Amino acid sequence: MTLTTQILLGSLSLLLLTVVLGGLLFTLISNQTLERQYQLRALGIATTTAQMPEIRSALAAEDPTHIIDGLAREITGAAQSAYVVVTDRNGIRFSHPDPALIGHKLEEPVAALDGQTHVGFNQGSLGRSANAKAPIFGADGSVIGQVSVGIEETQVFENEVQNIWLITGFSALVLALGVGVSLLLARRIKRVTFNLEPAEIASLLQEREALLHGIREAVVGLDDDGRVTVINGEARRLLQIEGVALGKPVAELIPEGRLRDLLTGKIPGTDQVALTQDALLVVNRMPVSSAGRSIGSVVTLRDRTEIESLVRDLHSVRGLMEAMRALEHEYANRMHIVDGLLEMGDVDQAKSYVSQVSAMSRSLGEGLRARIAPPELAALLLAKITVAAEQDVQIEVSPESRLEHPPMDQTELLTIVGNLLDNAVDALAYTPRPRTVTVQFDDADGVFIAVRDNGPGIPADKIDQVVVDGYSTKDPRPGMRRGIGLALVARIVHRAGGTLDVFPGPGGNFEVWLPANPAPPDKDRRGGH
Known part of the structure; x- marks a missing residue:
């Protein structure tokens, strides 16, 4: 595969894995949060209704004027809930969206008799819903009934689906941006590497190393700042350089004198002669440029002592x-x-x-x-x-x-x-x-x-x-x-x-x-x- 394909596939695989896992995790957390929010919303409606004086006094008098059902319907419409059901401590309904069930007893026990609020998803007569139950206290502080508020699961599901679509859209946008960035990165890398593929670069590197250390001439590569970028073994021997040389300036490796001036280009010319303590060297320094921009120089040294x-x-x-x-x-x-x-x-x-x-x-x-x-x-x-x-x-x-x-x-x-x-x-x-x-x-x-x-x-x-x-x-x-x-x-x-x-x-x-x-x-x- 070409370098562009490898970068694109690698980036897409990583992005796809990250986006999918992140989307699933975010959806799970978002849905849990959304369900909890609907339960708390139902609890707020139930608690507020249970504390209404009208509801408390009417329930204590067993609602002779039948105002509880009217109030419950108003609250249901205003709060956009599925139902608001008010029952006494015996489970007798005083309000319900279905008038036929008013006056009938609940199928399940009254949960709020313990004086605590309860939330969850329940399967009621109107279907599955996010439900909250709050106790109604009498004048003496005893529990005289409960308010049960439910929000239909379909409403919760619609919001969850909406979140899923938002997450999907965001994930698609991230994938598209990832593809674009990967293509730009691959194009830049190809331009920097002169459109060479990784195998070709590796082959050139092997050939360079073999050529650099196989020739008898000493070769030293310098950048524009005079730092060593390339040096072979023969150059180390002739210049008596030991240890790390790459990245160091010539001034730190060669003592002051004619040889250093020739290496740095201070003394120009071809086939210049320099004497060391042990050898007579012939030095040539050639500038190197790429795309019209100077990138340093290459210095060759020949041992002409013998x-x-x-x-x-x-x-x-x-x-x-x-x-x-x-x-x-x-x-x-x-x-x-x-x-x-x-x-x-x-x-x-x-x-x-x-x-x-x-x-x-x-x-x-x-x-x-x-x-x-x-x-x-x-x-x-x-x-x-x-x-x-x-x-x-x-x-x-x-x-x-x-x-x-x-x-x-x-x-x-x-x-x-x-x-x-x-x-x-x-x-x-x-x-x-x-x-x-x-x-x-x-x-x-x-x-x-x-x-x-x-x-x-x-x-x-x-x-x-x-x-x-x-x-x-x-x-x-x-x-x-x-x-x-x-x-x-x-x-x-x-x-x-x-x-x-x-x-x-x-x-x-x-x-x-x-x-x-x-x-x-x-x-x-x-x-x-």
Whole structure:
């Protein structure tokens, strides 16, 4: 059955049951009340008649002038009763609607001899009627007779039938209103549910739950007030939300920062990047409307931590390849020089040149290894120096630099140094010569890293923004997301309990200090450069 039919049948069944039971109960109570009212009405007539002086005096004198029957007929007409019968204590009638029965004795005993009134439905000579009997007292206070007043049952029944018709009409009106309201309700529900039947709604709900929790992407639904209406398991994992989330505003679930601004739409745009303590997220927020009215937004989040790490590792490998290509090109030029000297027969000059070149190359590598103990970091510095030289940028490791094996994750150390050097080289791309970058290391108290260049530097009003994920002043690079490097450095330093200081220009100046005993990681953290 359709939703409309179900609502209509359910409402009608309930209304019909309620109306029928209510009508029967009301009819029963109304009829009882009506019968009681007629009995009381007859009692009032009988009591009033019994207290009339004319009736009392005439009955005491045995009605020699026959006035009792006349008075009884007047009372019967005025009160619209069926009869008013006056009898003495022996049951002899002094009035009756049938004159032939006057002077005859009652068939039943005189009930009012006990001095009390009596009411009920009796079967008399005129048929069944609502009857009341009242005693007539003499001058000495004794009972000298009774007045019996009756109202025909047909009159009572007519009023009961009239009440039944009123109840029936009212019940029909209630049923009609119930049908109308049920139809309106069904129509409204159908409009709200886009004319879908209950089975279709249940199927859509099952499909939504399966889709929502089956996809790998994180999905968060928000209403216009920024409260969470939908959230799947992947979103809870990436956003580190535990407990009840539905119905709560984003401000209570996500700490203040770029990620919250992206979720609430304060920062617009597609494929926006946000860094958490454990992941790099790509956030998209799309508004949702229905019938031209905004009903909220849907936010999707993708975990790009591993992919971004691989991209940055690939970029590092590409940098090493560029360094090798530069070295190959340089050595090819040197071999041409040696070959030329040998062709000209200047063997001594060739030997001197080879010795000089060999000493320079060995001096650079040995100098780095002598001051920088971690081989990975020394190799990274050598590669960065070679690649930067291709861009006419000179990277120098300060002579006083010293770094033994630091008690920290080498990957994180490489991420810090690599990102700071890349930013410095990029900052010098369009500056006049000479272009120099100086790197300084010190392990006297923890690990101190300083990277300085002679470029334009960071404006004083942008210092707080350069370490925010997604902020960058450089042009996009194919395959790489801008605004991640310094943010990654800031996250690593913060997790290790260190400090990152950015000084305003002119000249770039970044200083990192990491404690000798960094805080142990509380979660599986991943990073790249």
